[in-house]
Amino acid sequence: MVYRALRAAAAVSAIAALAGCNALGVDFNTEKVQYETSTSRAPLEVPPDLNTVTNNDRFAVPSRPQIVSANAEAAKARMDAEARGDQPSQVLPETEYAKVVRDGQFRYVHVAVPPERVWPLLQDFWASVGLAVKYQDAATGIIQTEWAENKANLPKDIIRATIGKALDVVYDTGTRDQYRARMERAEDGTTNIFITHRQMVEVLKGPQEESTIWQPGPNDPELEAVMLTRLAQMLEREFNPAAKPEEQKAVEALAAQKYQPMSHIEQGPDGNPAAVIIDEPFDRAWRRVGVALDRAGFEVRDRDRSQGLFMINYLDPEYEQQKKSEQGFFANLFSKTTNVDPVPYRIRLTPEGEKTRVTVTGEDGRADTTGVAPRIINLLGEQTR
Numbered sequence: 213m214v215y216r217a218l219r220a221a222a223a224v225s226a227i228a229a230l231a232g233c234n235a236l237g238v239d240f241n242t243e244k245v246q247y248e249t250s251t252s253r254a255p256l257e258v259p260p261d262l263n264t265v266t267n268n269d270r271f272a273v274p275s276r277p278q279i280v281s282a283n284a285e286a287a288k289a290r291m292d293a294e295a296r297g298d299q300p301s302q303v304l305p306e307t308e309y310a311k312v313v314r315d316g317q318f319r320y321v322h323v324a325v326p327p328e329r330v331w332p333l334l335q336d337f338w339a340s341v342g343l344a345v346k347y348q349d350a351a352t353g354i355i356q357t358e359w360a361e362n363k364a365n366l367p368k369d370i371i372r373a374t375i376g377k378a379l380d381v382v383y384d385t386g387t388r389d390q391y392r393a394r395m396e397r398a399e400d401g402t403t404n405i406f407i408t409h410r411q412m413v414e415v416l417k418g419p420q421e422e423s424t425i426w427q428p429g430p431n432d433p434e435l436e437a438v439m440l441t442r443l444a445q446m447l448e449r450e451f452n453p454a455a456k457p458e459e460q461k462a463v464e465a466l467a468a469q470k471y472q473p474m475s476h477i478e479q480g481p482d483g484n485p486a487a488v489i490i491d492e493p494f495d496r497a498w499r500r501v502g503v504a505l506d507r508a509g510f511e512v513r514d515r516d517r518s519q520g521l522f523m524i525n526y527l528d529p530e531y532e533q534q535k536k537s538e539q540g541f542f543a544n545l546f547s548k549t550t551n552v553d554p555v556p557y558r559i560r561l562t563p564e565g566e567k568t569r570v571t572v573t574g575e576d577g578r579a580d581t582t583g584v585a586p587r588i589i590n591l592l593g594e595q596t597r
Contacts, residue, residue, distance in 0.1 A: 310447035316474040353395030359388040386414040408506040477593040485589040488570040497568035504595035520561035525554035
């Protein structure tokens with residue numbers, strides 16, 4: 213976390229501390245997610261391979277706030293109830309409309325209503341957690357949020373306690389979050405909702421560390437689970453007003469569970485990654501790869517479930533640099549290099565009994581000639597674990 217405070221703030225805080233925090237009306241919120249629209253000293257520039265593509269199916273970037281363990285909270289609640297002599301509540305009661313479904317290590321919300329009824333509520337959901345919508349497309353069922361800072365991660369020390377509420381601008385977590393929600397219509401007409409998260413982290417640069425730049429950070433599956441839980445609770449309240457509080461806790465308990473890795477990378481004869489082996493049958497692997505593509509920021513041009521194919525566009529940073537260097541010395545000298553277009557690839561899922569093989573080829577289905585396929589496999593392997 214990047215802890216930033218002005219020198220003048222320290223002097224002011226010392227004076228304010230003499231009066232005591234209570235006199236200033238300080239009352240820190242205990243919420244673990246407190247988003248505000250992204251503001252930053254350094255311009256938040258997304259790397260070329262993560263740029264959002266206009267018109268559909270692109271990525272979303274995320275955050276790392278402090279998260280409360282649902283299992284720990286549930287255990288504490290049971291201990292408190294037993295101390296009072298109360299009967300313990302049901303551990304996993306059934307919800308009727310909105311469920312957080314776990315499929316191996318990844319999760320999604322299944323809603324027993326058609327997408328047409330869910331879409332307006334999904335639009336409203338992001339404002340309820342303090343996030344603004346940047347992009348939405350009802351035709352593809354995608355909503356992407358603006359970048360935002362999670363103020364819950366700011367330190368709650370004496371300096372901020374005395375002046376921080378008035379001058380929070382001098383503090384910065386050094387991270388920005390962005391989310392992407394994608395709806396899919398299930399075969400029975402119900403709705404599945406996937407939420408993926410990306411993060412950008414501010415790092416120092418320069419000989420004297422006099423400036424900063426933004427770099428991609430790791431996605432946070434636990435934070436995705438928190439958002440899925442909140443969304444499921446909101447949808448359950450909307451479609452089932454009679455839902456009991458115990459039923460809401462069931463969703464949170466499911467979202468907090470952790471599981472073993474569900475995939476591994478298979479090496480080829482040359483020692484490079486050749487395929488991702490997912491330890492699940494085709495149906496589950498198809499959903500898992502779809503979420504992985506969302507997380508990794510690929511542009512999905514088309515998909516054909518019957519053939520097990522995802523058609524994507526991807527511009528690898530090393531490939532882009534290589535192509536620009538091939539444009540010649542004078543083009544680089546006079547900054548006349550032309551943009552390098554993303555390259556089309558084909559991702560194929562092949563069922564192998566209770567497992568599924570994922571491979572990457574060129575657009576025509578033949579061996580990749582760009583040298584990028586092993587790096588795509590590595591990305592998919594990381595995101596499907």
